[in-house]
Amino acid sequence: MTSLPPLVPVREPLAPDERRRAARHLLLGGFGPEAQARLAGARVVVIGAGGLGSPALQYLAAAGVGTLGIVDDDVVAPSNLQRQILHGPADAERAKTASAADALRAQRGGGLTVVEHRLRLDTTNARDLLTGYDLVVDGSDTFATRYAVSDAAAALGMPVVWGTVLGWDGQVSVWWSAAPDGRAITYPDVFGPQPPEGDSCETVGVLGPACGAVGSALAVEAVKLLTGTGDVALGRLLVYDARTSAWDTIPLAAPEIAAVARPGGDAGPEDVRGAEAGTGPAGGAPPAPAGVGTPGTLAARLPDGVLVVDVGRLPANVPEGTLVVRADLEALAAGDLPAALADHPSDAPIVVVCERGLRSRGAATLLTDLGWSDVSPAGPLVLA
Known part of the structure; x- marks a missing residue:
């Protein structure tokens, strides 16, 4: 196991109440008060307060991260509640950033600064949004957002903890253009140029607890990066299958895109490129059903009674x-x-x-x- 240097310095010592709250962390071998103090001084921005952002934000707040930024332009809908556990029925039609911020402040009880960014991150604002944070957790639901995050983070030399869930399947990895020891690798290094948007949880569904498994894994990777503990998933793609509860690991080596990409540019194992505020796109246009027509056309002679x-x-x-x-x-x-x-x-x-x-x-x-x-x-x- 090879740990990376801590991403965050010890900005100030832990207060006694924070030490008491983090007692179970302080008992961990190889963690201790110094790592916890790094979390307290850390500034993390999470893209998406949905299926992946919800558990990631909750665990980062509970772990003791001092500042959490939330980027999301959406409002809470009833169909979100099956997996977006930061929100409840009373939050319907509220901005997800506001709902999430209230839930996190109530959970933490103090010592947490929450910054709401109620907007859609894109190529015009990504770098400004990420500037000032130590780390970005990307649980976004479109390729456009993912590539904008990747490009901005690469320009800033900032690590990205990335994840996606679609259907029963998920993926997690860490991208970092400025990683030490020749370990630099970015999202486009693995997945190639930005493709058209594809399937999402809205079109093919998603298992709610799978979002919890992958979102929690995002929080784990973030904590390890911030504190310099454990072996982060840099240069590895972690692939989760909720049907079997199995996690597989695929080694990555930039810029060898073929390590995970299949012919035609589709993503690797189970074709799980996507998330939605963590659950999102996963491929190109579907084949036309037999007897109906090709994409772009429908046979003029439809069956009787159709x-x-x-x-x-x-x-x-x-x-x-x-x-x-x-x-x-x-x-x-x-x-x-x-x-x-x-x-x-x-x-x-x-x-x-x-x-x-x-x-x-x-x-x-x-x-x-x-x-x-x-x-x-x-x-x-x-x-x-």
Whole structure:
């Protein structure tokens, strides 16, 4: 095991009440008061207060980190509560940064500074946002955000603890452009150029407790980096499979992208590139279902009696005379069905469409589970 030097200096000694609170840390071999004092002086920014950010923030606050920044532009929705454990039903429609900040302050009780950044991090603001922090924990849910974080952190020489969850699977690693001993490696070194956005938990689902497992692992990596204890996941990709509860380790060596990338640019094991505020994108456009059409088109001659269910964010253009109904994914999950869909015979065909063929796959799964036997997800919504 090779530890890295501590990322954070001892900025001031621990107060007696903080020593009492951290007693179980102080008993750890190789940890002790000095490591705890480094945590107390640490400044960590977490990207996303969702599925991964929630457990990461909670454990970092509980561990004794002195300053936590939270970056998120979203509000709390009921469908978040299955995994985003910082928020509760009473927080619906509140800014996630505010909800998370209140929960963390209540949890810690004192000695914690929380900085809310209610905005979406992008290439125009990333460097300014990260400046002044010691470490960034990236639990974001889009490739655009991940690459913006990576580029800004690389320019600042700042370590990134990164994670993602999609479906049953997760990944964790540490990126650091200024790592000592020739160990520098960044997110693009492994995953290559920025790809188009892909699947997310909104389109294929995510197991809530898997977010807890991966988010907790992010907090562990952050604590080790800040204090110079343990062996951080720099140069390693940790791959989690909730189906088996197994963690596998894949060694990485920049810039050998082939270490984890498959032909065509898709991600490595289980194709788990994504998170959502920790659960997010995981690949390219899906293949068209047999007999329906290719991405970008839908056969003009639809089966007799077909119902087109449009779950896109924009209305689809459908052949004239086609029976089409607009539906919301979360409403479908709740069993709140448009009348035309509820009245559609269970053995009659349904074709589900959306802009990019991603949401339609999730909707097709929901409709099949609700009892329809002939459901086909189509490609993007340009229907000819």
